[in-house]
Amino acid sequence: MANPARYWREIPQRYRLEAARCTSCGEISYPPRLACRKCRSRKFESVVLADEGKILTYTITRVGPSQLADLTPYAVGVVELEGGVRIMAQIADCDFEELAIGQRVRLEFRKIQEDGQAGILCYGHKCVPV
Amino acid sequence: MRDVAILGVGINKKWGELWEMSLRDIFVEAALNAVDDAGVDHVDSMYVGCMSSGLFVGQEHLGCLMADYLGINPVPATRVESACASGGAAFRQGFIEVASGTSDIVLVGGVEKMTDVSGDEATYALSAASDMEYEAYHGITFPGLYALMARVHMERYGTTREQLAHVSVKNHKHGSFNPEAQYPFAISVEDVLGSVMVADPLRILDCSPITDGAAAVVLCPLEMARKISKQPLVKVLASAQASDSIALHSRSDLAWLEAVHRAGEKAYKMAGKTPKDIHLAEVHDCFSIAEILALEALSLVEKGKGGQAAESGMTALGGKVPVNTSGGLKSKGHPVGATGVAQVIEITRQLRGSAGERQVEGARTGLTQNMGGTGGSSVVHILEAV
Ligand SMILES: [Zn+2]
Numbered sequence: 001m002a003n004p005a006r007y008w009r010e011i012p013q014r015y016r017l018e019a020a021r022c023t024s025c026g027e028i029s030y031p032p033r034l035a036c037r038k039c040r041s042r043k044f045e046s047v048v049l050a051d052e053g054k055i056l057t058y059t060i061t062r063v064g065p066s067q068l069a070d071l072t073p074y075a076v077g078v079v080e081l082e083g084g085v086r087i088m089a090q091i092a093d094c095d096f097e098e099l100a101i102g103q104r105v106r107l108e109f110r111k112i113q114e115d116g117q118a119g120i121l122c123y124g125h126k127c128v129p130v
Numbered sequence: 131m132r133d134v135a136i137l138g139v140g141i142n143k144k145w146g147e148l149w150e151m152s153l154r155d156i157f158v159e160a161a162l163n164a165v166d167d168a169g170v171d172h173v174d175s176m177y178v179g180c181m182s183s184g185l186f187v188g189q190e191h192l193g194c195l196m197a198d199y200l201g202i203n204p205v206p207a208t209r210v211e212s213a214c215a216s217g218g219a220a221f222r223q224g225f226i227e228v229a230s231g232t233s234d235i236v237l238v239g240g241v242e243k244m245t246d247v248s249g250d251e252a253t254y255a256l257s258a259a260s261d262m263e264y265e266a267y268h269g270i271t272f273p274g275l276y277a278l279m280a281r282v283h284m285e286r287y288g289t290t291r292e293q294l295a296h297v298s299v300k301n302h303k304h305g306s307f308n309p310e311a312q313y314p315f316a317i318s319v320e321d322v323l324g325s326v327m328v329a330d331p332l333r334i335l336d337c338s339p340i341t342d343g344a345a346a347v348v349l350c351p352l353e354m355a356r357k358i359s360k361q362p363l364v365k366v367l368a369s370a371q372a373s374d375s376i377a378l379h380s381r382s383d384l385a386w387l388e389a390v391h392r393a394g395e396k397a398y399k400m401a402g403k404t405p406k407d408i409h410l411a412e413v414h415d416c417f418s419i420a421e422i423l424a425l426e427a428l429s430l431v432e433k434g435k436g437g438q439a440a441e442s443g444m445t446a447l448g449g450k451v452p453v454n455t456s457g458g459l460k461s462k463g464h465p466v467g468a469t470g471v472a473q474v475i476e477i478t479r480q481l482r483g484s485a486g487e488r489q490v491e492g493a494r495t496g497l498t499q500n501m502g503g504t505g506g507s508s509v510v511h512i513l514e515a516v
Contacts, residue, residue, distance in 0.1 A: 010263060031264065037375075057285075057384055059277035060330040061269060065257070066250045068269045076270045078278060078379040086379040088268050096330075101285055112268065124267070 004120055014124045015109070017051070019085060020044035030085050051107040052130065053081035058091060058099050067113045079105055079127055092126040104130040131229045134366045135355035136513070138168025138348035139475040145343035145463040146312040153187050153243040154199045160344035160468075161200055161239045168348035169360055174233040176200075176207040179220030179240035180467035181502075185255035187243050196239065213259035214416060216240060217470025218371075218500030218509030221347065225369045225511075228349045235354075239346035240472070242465035252340050256466070259503040261377040273337055273417065275378050275504045277329035280419035282385040284331070286434070289422065291331055293437030295322035297418035298335050298460050300446045305457020307447075307488040312341050312463030322418075336418040341463030345472035352516070362482040367403070367495075368512040370396035376506045387505040390427035394499070397510040403495065405429040408451060408512075410480055410490045411497040412473035415458040421445075424499050425453065428510070447488060455480065455488045470500035470509060481515040 012018040013031040020032035024041040030049060035042055058077030061068075068074065075091040077099075091099065092110065105127035112124045140163025142148070148156060157178070165173070178192045189195070193207035210220035217240030224238035244252055257266045260275060270278075283289045299319055305311040317335060325335040350358075352365055372392035375381055381388065398404060411430060415421035422436030430451055431439040439445045445453035456462045456476035459469060477496035479485045494515045501508040 057278045057281045059270075059274045059281065059332075060327075061271055061274050062327050062329060063253075063273070064269055064271060065253060065266075071269070074269060076268060076274055076278075078384060088265050088270055088377070088379045090268055101281070122267070 002115065007115070007120060007122060017049040017107070017125065019047050019049050021047045028083065028085050030087065049085055050082035053079045053105060055091070055099070055101055055103045055105060056080050056086065057101060060096050075099060090126040091128070093128045106130050132231055133352035134225050134228045134349055135352040135359070136347055136364045136366065136474070136478050137170065137235070137350045137355050137359055138164045138166070139346070139478050140164030140167055141310055141345045141472060141475055142343050144310055145341050145465060147245045148342040149245070151342065153183060153189060153241065154195060156243060156342055157196050157239055157241040157344045158199050160241070161196070161237060161346040164237065164239070164346035164348050167361070169358065170235055170348060173202055173205060173235045173237040173348065175205055175227055176202065176237045176239070177220040177223045178207065178209045179217035179238070179471060180209055181211060181213050181216045181242060182255045182258065182466070183243065185258065186252070187246055212507040213502030214414065214466045215470060215500045215502035215507040215509050216467040217345065217472070218498065218511070219470065219507065221471055221474055221511065222369045222371055222509055224349050225366050228351060234350055236349045237346060238349060238471060239344060240468035240470055241344035242467045243342050244340045244465060245342050249340070265377055265379070271329060273332050274329040276417040276419050277332045278378060279385055279423060279504070280331055283419060283422065286385055287437070289437035291323065292319055293441045294331070294336060294418040294422070295319045296440040297415060297421045298322050300440055301415060301454045301458035301460040304447060304455050304488060305461025307486065308457045308462060311457040311461050312339060313461050314457065332417060332419070338416045338459035338464035341465040343463055343465035343468050345468045345475055347471060347474055347478070363516045364478045364481045365514050365516045366511060367514045368397040368400035368510070370394070370400060371507070371509045372396065374506050376503060378504045385423065387423050387427040387501070387508065389505050389508040390424055390499060390501060390510070393508045393510040394428040397497070397512050401512040403512060407495055408497045409493045409495050410452045410455060410477070411499065412454055412456060412458070412476050413499040414469070414501045415454055415460050416464060418460070421453065421458070424501070428497070428499060447490065452490050455485065455490060470498070473498040473500055474511060474513070477513050481513060
């Protein structure tokens with residue numbers, strides 16, 4: 001089991017979707033970073049990501065990692081949230097056959113995986129069709 | 131900067147599941163073959179490309195390990211890691227060291243021993259080439275990441291499922307002429323379309339395999355090669371590398387490999403060549419869609435036409451620009467850290483005119499493209515017969 005600190009330090013962005021907006025060029029970094037990737041400025045203000053967006057692309061994972069064996073097969077996609085930030089997320093509660101590029105989705109707080117048998121439960125966001 | 135030549139090349143007798151061979155033996159076998167081919171009695175420096183010996187075998191510190199087992203201590207030996215581009219990046223370091231005048235004879239090898247762990251552990255090791263906190267955490271796998279790109283390419287350009295299959299079919303056909311290949315046999319479009327789904331729309335026969343193997347080359351100044359080489363001379367015309375975000379979702383275009391494009395543009399400029407001057411190429415077909423994306427980014431085919439290129443035979447042996455005559459990662463195998471070096475070996479053999487049944491007639495200028503992850507690291511080299 002990894003030191004839980006590795007998990008704990010991601011909580012602001014994973015649980016609360018906290019991101020950083022560059023005060024000089026407006027680029028939003030998710031997760032927050034120390035230098036803007038667009039203009040290299042180091043000044044940011046904290047913002048929270050929108051919780052709705054659309055699917056840009058998706059796949060159905062038929063052969064997945066062991067910690068997600070109970071869930072397999074599952075859908076994963078790149079979602080563009082309102083405001084333009086893109087994230088990788090599982091698409092839950094969906095009919096695989098009805099998934100489509102451009103489909104509207106909403107983020108929901110869910111359990112993502114478990115860190116081993118005696119380990120911590122790992123949470124985050126999945127998206128569900130609106 | 132000095133001109134750099136490829137003096138010798140070496141690879142294992144066969145790639146695949148090499149149960150009887152250890153990580154060090156696999157590397158040393160290929161390296162000795164390269165040293166013999168070069169006909170040198172010493173090397174001045176060595177680079178070892180390897181992605182993840184730590185997760186695959188539990189062994190780090192490959193530079194001194196391999197130098198010791200090659201019997202070349204105390205020459206400097208350094209491991210280079212850039213995920214699946216480790217071999218290409220190691221070759222680039224060797225090129226820079228010779229070109230700069232720091233060393234004369236440099237050995238560059240790449241290696242991966244992938245079958246000492248279970249399939250699940252191998253998948254985990256490979257996933258470490260993606261963003262572990264913001265991609266892999268959410269359950270996306272490598273076939274999945276390339277499937278995400280494939281879906282956008284299909285939607286935008288009308289690339290068909292059959293065209294993806296044609297990439298694997300072509301590379302297996304090429305690989306059937308390569309006795310060193312892990313899977314040296316032909317497959318059909320029907321085989322690909324009937325194989326098990328891994329990550330829609332990609333099936334198992336769209337994916338490169340898990341492979342044990344190594345590849346090595348010896349570099350030296352072109353002027354030295356003119357005096358001591360017993361082989362047709364091959365010069366490294368260009369070496370270029372570029373980076374992109376590690377996370378696929380952070381890129382503005384999900385069906386375009388910007389780092390491959392940037393590295394390609396730099397390489398063409400350095401070589402004084404255009405895509406039209408390239409006679410053949412070895413590109414990083416870790417998945418069928420990857421070859422399509424790489425060829426488009428390198429301007430070897432028009433944007434959106436990569437699928438058609440495979441279907442029409444343009445990129446097959448006998449076509450306008452044969453691609454992956456070795457069999458590519460798909461048929462030859464993909465021992466991750468060795469791949470970038472093995473690509474250089476195939477082009478070298480083609481330019482020497484020693485590629486046997488898969489020889490491209492009149493090949494004078496060839497290109498290699500090696501990438502890590504979903505293209506976050508990309509290395510391009512251009513070689514020419516002199
Ligand atoms: Zn900025």
